[in-house]
Amino acid sequence: MKVSPVKSSGLSTFAGVFTPSILTILGVIMYLRFGWVVGNVGLLGSLLIVTLATSITFLTSLSLAAIATDQQVKIGGAYYMISRSLGIESGGAVGISLYLAQALSVSMYTVGFAESIVQIFPGLNEKLLAVGAILFVAGVALISAKVASRVQYFILAAIAISLVSLIFGSPIESTEIELWGASPERSVPFWVVFAVFFPAVTGIDVGVNMSGDLKDPAKSIPKGTFMAVGAGYIIYMALPVILAMRADASSLIEDPMIMRRIAFWGDAILVGVWGATLSSALGSTLAAPRVLQALAQDGVLPRFMAGLGKGSGKENLPRKGTLFTLVFTITAVLLGDLNVIAPVLTMFFLTAYGVLNFSAGIENVLKSPSFRPKFKVHWFFSLLGAAGCFGVMILINPVATLIAAIFVFLIFFWLKRRGLKKTWGGIGRGVRLSLIRFSLMRLSEDADPKNWRPHLLVFSGAPQSRWYLIAVADDFIQGKALMTVATILTEVNVTKKRLRKMEIHTREFLAKRAIHSLVRIIPSANPFTGAKTMVDHYGLGGLVPNTIILGNTTEDSHMSDFCDMIGYFNKLQRNVLIIDIEEDYKKSSKRSIDVWWGGLKMNGALMIIMAHLLRRSFGWREAELTIKMVVPNESAARDAERNLAEIIEKMRSNAKYELIVSGGRSFPEILKNESRTADLVFLGLKTPDDNYPLYYRTLQANTSHLKNKIFVLAGEDVAFEKVLF
Incomplete structure (x- = not known):
């Protein structure tokens, strides 16, 4: 039977990487928790958290760019890269973690959306609003990736208007800039605040996981990701100054919608937060099923889930995977709230980022003949990014770090015991044969x-x-x-x-x-x-x-x-x-x-x-x-x-x-x-x-x-x- 090749929807750098990434970065944490961050740790603490979190994301972006320009990145993004570098067992273990992180992101963003509405209309049910938001973004994602990307342009404009309104706003009370936030008895520890904030800078995964829909993934992923990380850093470094000058620590901690009170046009913040949360949820709803689709296609998932690897239509949309993710995210919404979901997300993302950095670093250290990225990164920066991820995980919560490590290792050994042969014809042997073939074809050319x-x-x-x-x-x-x-x-x-x-x-x-x-x-x-x-x-x-x-x-x-x-x-x-x-x-x-x-x-x-x-x-x-x-x-x-x-x-x-x-x-x-x-x-x-x-x-x-x-x-x-x- 002749199988027709699947055509990519051909998204550009701006539409396929930068826009979904920056919209995820400028999302629910910025609108509903950034005031809380500044109130707890103060101006200097906030700038330190933003710099540290963005540094980890930036180092990961460097590693990601190296791997993305070394190989043809297909559907599955970061999972695809890791599995083809470290093998399907390691890639599968991190890929499942990455899927859970992306799916939980949908829950976090929709819970944030619902929370913002309940702040205005207290009589509404937050859980039902969140479920309704999930159904909406899933519906858009099921239609088309192109349609979803066009919707995001309007949301980007709404966020820009809300930020301009915030800049031209005024103080809500007389206050002095508090460099280190509220007193210890009225605030939470630094690393707890970091854990809540970190998902705000994890938007790079959205662009990477859309790799199968990009016109030129090797070019678009590095360029779009760096643009988004840079723009996000500038905005997050400016916002603490504005917030610290216009409200005291207690107000920033107690009022999730403090930005609305500060802004020149308060309703612009509402439009921005609704647009940001829905767009971030949409971006993760587009990305998570694609990771699931890649996992299923590689045979990582149990056999009864093999159908999740099938795409629909010319764009190869993962509609079955989207429906599966829909059920998962609704369950998470019914069981948790924003402050519970965000730290769990942080652990999953830091795990995935750490392994991605480790993969790029080891490839460079070993000087593998097959690793020849167009975008070159010294191994020190990749391994520094990995050390940063794992170090921060331990500082946030050593017990949770241990649980995350056990979770990844259990999946790894489960995949190892299964002895997968579907993807490369025998797990370790298949990867080695692929490397041997690659090396043999070039061995005579490397007669130095x-x-x-x-x-x-x-x-x-x-x-x-x-x-x-x-x-x-x-x-x-x-x-x-x-x-x-x-x-x-x-x-x-x-x-x-x-x-x-x-x-x-x-x-x-x-x-x-x-x-x-x-x-x-x-x-x-x-x-x-x-x-x-x-x-x-x-x-x-x-x-x-x-x-x-x-x-x-x-x-x-x-x-x-x-x-x-x-x-x-x-x-x-x-x-x-x-x-x-x-x-x-x-x-x-x-x-x-x-x-x-x-x-x-x-x-x-x-x-x-x-x-x-x-x-x-x-x-x-x-x-x-x-x-x-x-x-x-x-x-x-x-x-x-x-x-x-x-x-x-x-x-x-x-x-x-x-x-x-x-x-x-x-x-x-x-x-x-x-x-x-x-x-x-x-x-x-x-x-x-x-x-x-x-x-x-x-x-x-x-x-x-x-x-x-x-x-x-x-x-x-x-x-x-x-x-x-």
Whole structure:
């Protein structure tokens, strides 16, 4: 069946983000509780609360902008962003919290609307008025997102008129500006006031959650959000000055409609508060069902709620989700009032904002290759925002913070146990596969030598028989790069099932010894031919082993095939490390490493890189690295010393160096004298040629006195010297 693509309603930045965000910011708290805030904590306390709350929102806006410009933001807004960054379990846990916060926002705004009417007409029932308001805004939301956005323009104009009327108002009594509000016995604590106020600056969620209806979410979300946060901050910093100059603390605390008495035209405040509360309720009514719709589409919600993910009409309106939210908000209205709902909202919003900041911060810290936002934010600001959210939660109410954390973790573990597979085909695995695919497609494009890592293919045979090869390889990578333990099985007629069982057994054997490695076993009549075949075909895209680790050969009859294999690997541009060390590698001494050096190019640079990686391992951390170079005479030694000292200083490898004057001695003789006590010696190999078996036999004879050595042949087309500097 062919499914037609869903068309976005194409809302602009102003209509889809700025307007609903600023209307939510300039809402019920501003009109009905801001006087109470100023009365309780005074002018300076109010400015501090506004600055602190807006700072948290602004830092969250930065993180939000980074994530929004990194990926295509679809329906669900903040939930969509978090789930695609931290995984569906984390995203689902926060998404459900975010939905509850948005739905409770509708209850708070409509309760505020009803409270303002009851202040004028005391005989009316506040609960019924609030329920009627919910039914009204739900009806508008069910019609169209575009219709809802047009209604908001008239409300924005009404709010602007009410603020102008307030500015040109006059004092209602003789008063002095009270910097810290009413006396302690007549006021409530600072953090309680903060908890009531904070929902006033949470309007950024409305614009984000409308992402599915925006023409250009990546552009509109950052721009519209910053505009709304900035405008809201200016207004909230000006209002305390006006209120503190025109009424005393007691009047501000006791009269929720104090602005009406202060304003030049009092009824303009009524129009503003009614418009603001209804528009804020409308914005949250548009946003909450869209979060619910995204949760249902991703399979986060229980199966019986799957229908909430279906949209209606060309605009893909979440009508079922709106009806569900309608029932939820009416229930909340019947059970609570404004001062009860607002602090609960604060906890939910701070939780969602904290995780959003944490998500953006961790993406930056880890430098994930998939995180490349157009709007760049330093990780410090994102993590500062996260710390601010969680810190303020604890200051407001430690018990409520603990309950919120338990709530989120319970949802997380519930989702984890369900093992969701609907969205990405298997929760953790699906996300990892998505990241692997993304990285693989770009790996070959990111061939900067500075990012080089050894990707090892270790031909160990049966791991038990040549364990030292695996142990040395693990010391090279220390869990920071990829390694594959490979075996060429020379048996014939081996079934795929048996090979699979052998791979599982080998993987378990390695895991018990804390070796994290891939495992590959292939059958071949000839081990050398099998090794060539594996190197030819093993890997995926740009992710192929770049360094082959082999054991030394002791069979003269194998020498020709062995050398031919080395030449083959070199032609394939693979680095080759031939490890010839004591079998009891774990107990062997690891206090000195000699690198016999002939210059930076090819083998020289790679040997120092591998020696440096080895010294970062636990066993070799105390080893002294000495770079040794042979020169023909004293004059050459003086010239070489200047260059070598400068090069080693630039390498930042904490290595020593020794210049040995040959004095007519052969290199094997020098090697025997100078490295006879070294615990490990690195030696370069020449490029393979037709006489390589003879060369290699001679090399074995000349190094037989060395107890541990690694022969290095650089074959990869990489400027290894750039890795060092």
